[in-house]
Amino acid sequence: MSKPKQQSLFEDEELPENPMPWERNSQNLYLAQIVLNRPVDRVFHYLVPESMRPLLKPGHRVQVPFGRGNQLSPGYCVGVGPADEDQPSVRLKSVDTILDSRPLFSAKMLKLTRWIADRYLCSWGQVLDCVVPAGVKNQAGTRMVTVFELTDPRALQGRNIPEEIERLPAKQRAVYDALKSADQPLTMDQVMAAAGCGSGPVQTLKKKTLIRSHQKRVQHFENGDDAAYAHITKQDDLQLNRDQRMALDQILSAIRGQRSETFVLQGVTGSGKTEVYIQAIREVVSYGQQAIVLVPEISLTPQAIQRFRSRFDSVAVLHSHLSDSDRHYHWQNIAAGKVQVIVGARSAVFAPAPHLGLIIIDEEHETSFKQETAPRYHAREVARKRSELEKVPLILGSATPTLNSWLRVIEKKDTLISMPKRVNNLPMPGVNIIDVRNDVQVRRNESLGRVLFTGMQHALEAGGQVILFLNLRGYSPALWCKGCGNSVKCPHCEISLTWHRDKSLAVCHSCDFSSKPPTHCPSCGAPGLRYVGTGTQRLEEEVKAKFPNYTCKRMDSDTMRGVGSHAKVLNAFAAGEVDILLGTQMIAKGLDFPNVTLVGVIDADTMLHQPDLFASERTFQLIAQVAGRTGRGMQGGRVFVQTTSPAEPAIVKAAEHDFLGFARLELGHRKEMLAPPFSHYARVILRGPHEEHVEKFARLIAEILHDAAEERKLSVQILGPAPAPIIRLKKYFRYHFQLAAVNVEEILQLWREVDPKLPREKGIEYIIDVDPVNMR
Numbered sequence: 001m002s003k004p005k006q007q008s009l010f011e012d013e014e015l016p017e018n019p020m021p022w023e024r025n026s027q028n029l030y031l032a033q034i035v036l037n038r039p040v041d042r043v044f045h046y047l048v049p050e051s052m053r054p055l056l057k058p059g060h061r062v063q064v065p066f067g068r069g070n071q072l073s074p075g076y077c078v079g080v081g082p083a084d085e086d087q088p089s090v091r092l093k094s095v096d097t098i099l100d101s102r103p104l105f106s107a108k109m110l111k112l113t114r115w116i117a118d119r120y121l122c123s124w125g126q127v128l129d130c131v132v133p134a135g136v137k138n139q140a141g142t143r144m145v146t147v148f149e150l151t152d153p154r155a156l157q158g159r160n161i162p163e164e165i166e167r168l169p170a171k172q173r174a175v176y177d178a179l180k181s182a183d184q185p186l187t188m189d190q191v192m193a194a195a196g197c198g199s200g201p202v203q204t205l206k207k208k209t210l211i212r213s214h215q216k217r218v219q220h221f222e223n224g225d226d227a228a229y230a231h232i233t234k235q236d237d238l239q240l241n242r243d244q245r246m247a248l249d250q251i252l253s254a255i256r257g258q259r260s261e262t263f264v265l266q267g268v269t270g271s272g273k274t275e276v277y278i279q280a281i282r283e284v285v286s287y288g289q290q291a292i293v294l295v296p297e298i299s300l301t302p303q304a305i306q307r308f309r310s311r312f313d314s315v316a317v318l319h320s321h322l323s324d325s326d327r328h329y330h331w332q333n334i335a336a337g338k339v340q341v342i343v344g345a346r347s348a349v350f351a352p353a354p355h356l357g358l359i360i361i362d363e364e365h366e367t368s369f370k371q372e373t374a375p376r377y378h379a380r381e382v383a384r385k386r387s388e389l390e391k392v393p394l395i396l397g398s399a400t401p402t403l404n405s406w407l408r409v410i411e412k413k414d415t416l417i418s419m420p421k422r423v424n425n426l427p428m429p430g431v432n433i434i435d436v437r438n439d440v441q442v443r444r445n446e447s448l449g450r451v452l453f454t455g456m457q458h459a460l461e462a463g464g465q466v467i468l469f470l471n472l473r474g475y476s477p478a479l480w481c482k483g484c485g486n487s488v489k490c491p492h493c494e495i496s497l498t499w500h501r502d503k504s505l506a507v508c509h510s511c512d513f514s515s516k517p518p519t520h521c522p523s524c525g526a527p528g529l530r531y532v533g534t535g536t537q538r539l540e541e542e543v544k545a546k547f548p549n550y551t552c553k554r555m556d557s558d559t560m561r562g563v564g565s566h567a568k569v570l571n572a573f574a575a576g577e578v579d580i581l582l583g584t585q586m587i588a589k590g591l592d593f594p595n596v597t598l599v600g601v602i603d604a605d606t607m608l609h610q611p612d613l614f615a616s617e618r619t620f621q622l623i624a625q626v627a628g629r630t631g632r633g634m635q636g637g638r639v640f641v642q643t644t645s646p647a648e649p650a651i652v653k654a655a656e657h658d659f660l661g662f663a664r665l666e667l668g669h670r671k672e673m674l675a676p677p678f679s680h681y682a683r684v685i686l687r688g689p690h691e692e693h694v695e696k697f698a699r700l701i702a703e704i705l706h707d708a709a710e711e712r713k714l715s716v717q718i719l720g721p722a723p724a725p726i727i728r729l730k731k732y733f734r735y736h737f738q739l740a741a742v743n744v745e746e747i748l749q750l751w752r753e754v755d756p757k758l759p760r761e762k763g764i765e766y767i768i769d770v771d772p773v774n775m776r
């Protein structure tokens with residue numbers, strides 16, 4: 001008889017979980033494949049001790065001895081089974097412990113994480129380790145307690161137990177009886193309560209070995225998060241309008257057909273996309289399935305959360321302020337299938353829903369869906385893969401889809417659903433582009449130009465509310481020397497320090513370095529530095545001075561540090577207690593307040609002049625999104641966009657609410673340059689303490705990659721190397737180059753083959769970022 005084939009990694013559901021006893025011969029090695037959270041993408045083989053064989057499954061977290069010192073390290077089991085014939089008979093180490101009672105990963109999640117490691121050039125162990133929240137790893141919200149139970153009679157053979165019991169003093173007898181009638185082991189407190197005694201009789205009984213104790217893990221989740229929402233009253237679903245109905249019908253047909261189709265739901269701001277999501281989720285929930293809704297972290301507003309909580313019985317919200325214990329609680333509940341809807345930021349794409357029915361990404365254009373540390377995955381692409389593996393539809397919703405998604409629509413890989421009109425036939429707000437180059441007020445260094453100022457006066461006098469958007473926090477973005485024309489830089493980064501007047505500090509927005517601002521120019525020694533430019537703090541001051549009779553609140557990452565501060569301001573704004581809300585991109589998206597009749601964009605140019613391939617796309621998205629915050633009520637709404645480049649296509653198209661026109665234009669440019677989405681980039685960033693070394697090393701490895709690509713006949717181009725736009729960051733000098741190819745597989749193949757052989761240089765580190773969104 002031939003030996004059973006090694007159990008494959010992913011088909012553990014189809015194959016017998018363990019070989020039958022007669023198939024197991026004692027010489028057979030039973031092995032576990034283990035990956036570790038290290039940058040090297042390798043699978044290690046470990047022996048599985050006999051006693052562990054029935055327990056250990058793929059997806060379990062384990063402890064294994066690793067390295068020369070055999071130090072115990074956590075790892076993940078990605079496969080188990082008898083060894084292959086050709087398994088080299090080296091001396092293998094054994095798995096030490098299984099860390100969790102149940103596997104943390106299903107076969108599909110193992111497959112998904114393996115795909116991420118391949119696609120984003122990192123190790124499987126790194127991906128698995130990133131997917132499991134810390135609170136799950138350290139079992140937050142649980143603790144070990146000692147519990148008592150009766151000793152198994154078989155262990156007391158040779159003793160006359162009934163007689164011993166008869167002779168017990170009353171208190172000990174009460175303890176014995178309490179444990180006998182309990183249906184599970186009891187803690188000391190429970191025994192004492194049940195028997196009406198102190199701890200003495202319990203200890204004595206234990207000494208007599210009539211009862212025994214052992215350690216047990218119990219949960220004591222507090223989960224204040226859920227309690228805060230318990231009062232929300234349930235609401236009925238809305239009656240859909242025609243466009244919403246048509247959108248929903250398309251999605252329902254994919255849900256019912258169990259198709260992994262991707263829909264790009266392009267609906268203008270205020271078209272009612274959320275209602276379509278909710279009713280699609282209603283369908284999968286009615287089958288007992290779960291839905292995942294990804295939103296940008298800053299859109300996890302109380303308003304948004306309430307929309308879901310008021311419609312579904314069980315909604316888990318995964319936001320960054322959760323305690324470890326809350327996170328663990330949610331993970332357990334989700335894995336047990338008790339949660340209908342999981343709403344969360346990027347990492348919620350990994351929610352361990354056992355019967356996933358639908359994935360939705362709202363505001364799919366948001367850059368925060370890309371993770372900036374290893375594994376550098378993009379949640380949209382991970383969602384796409386997960387939808388494929390689970391055979392469920394994926395909805396990408398946005399008023400301003402990425403050009404990446406848009407090209408897939410054009411190429412008919414994804415399905416377009418259009419919602420071109422606002423609900424209740426509300427018109428899109430009129431957008432005025434204000435050229436501020438000749439505005440007297442702006443020339444006097446004020447932020448509110450004449451037109452915007454007058455517009456605000458009118459809007460406020462009519463009882464409306466105002467949103468002002470400025471994408472720079474702090475008071476002044478630069479401290480500038482009249483003498484030499486230099487600005488004061490961070491000592492660790494090649495970045496101007498921002499003056500934060502409230503704290504009297506000059507702060508680096510890259511590394512958080514801060515210091516008292518110098519009185520003299522560090523470059524030329526001249527006195528009298530000037531604060532130039534305007535951030536949100538300075539804008540707040542100006543608005544308060546000009547509109548003393550109205551309340552104004554600032555929302556940026558400086559004022560929104562505390563848990564709940566976000567909710568407080570938005571609730572006040574919703575209640576009409578705040579007239580003017582000003583802030584950074586935090587206020588740019590998702591907010592739905594019908595009384596906002598005016599939106600002002602203070603400086604549309606800030607994003608435009610970034611040395612970045614995506615500058616134009618981002619500018620368009622941001623302006624269109626901010627503009628979309630108004631005109632959501634019967635009073636209508638207007639938008640004023642202040643700029644010094646009034647003819648810039650990204651600004652003009654956003655003002656016309658013309659996504660199609662913008663996409664056509666920008667895709668045209670990208671195609672000419674063969675830039676993404678017509679190709680893929682992978683960005684290699686190198687850093688080290690000495691600029692010349694980093695530059696030299698960057699050239700060396702770029703050259704090696706170039707030659708290797710030619711040798712292998714791979715169409716991968718090397719663009720660069722060049723100094724990174726922020727050449728110095730946190731004391732390190734930085735260089736970068738891009739690997740560019742139409743077919744991403746060629747980049748991946750090249751890197752996988754060449755990276756292990758690249759020379760190493762002491763003190764220089766490098767990383768690779770596939771499909772980067774951050775080019776700085």
Ligand SMILES: Nc1ncnc2c1ncn2[C@@H]1O[C@H](COP(=O)(O)OP(=O)(O)OP(=O)(O)O)[C@@H](O)[C@H]1O
Nearest residue numbers: 238239240241269270271272273274275423590592
């Ligand atoms: N069928 C409907 N009938 C009446 N009101 C509706 C309907 N659908 C949605 N609404 C309301 O319209 C408003 C806008 O909807 P929603 O916020 O979902 O738009 P959106 O498309 O997500 O916009 P954005 O892209 O700006 O976030 C909400 O207040 C919502 O309650």
Ligand SMILES: [Zn+2]
Nearest residue numbers: 490493508511
């Ligand atoms: Zn710095």
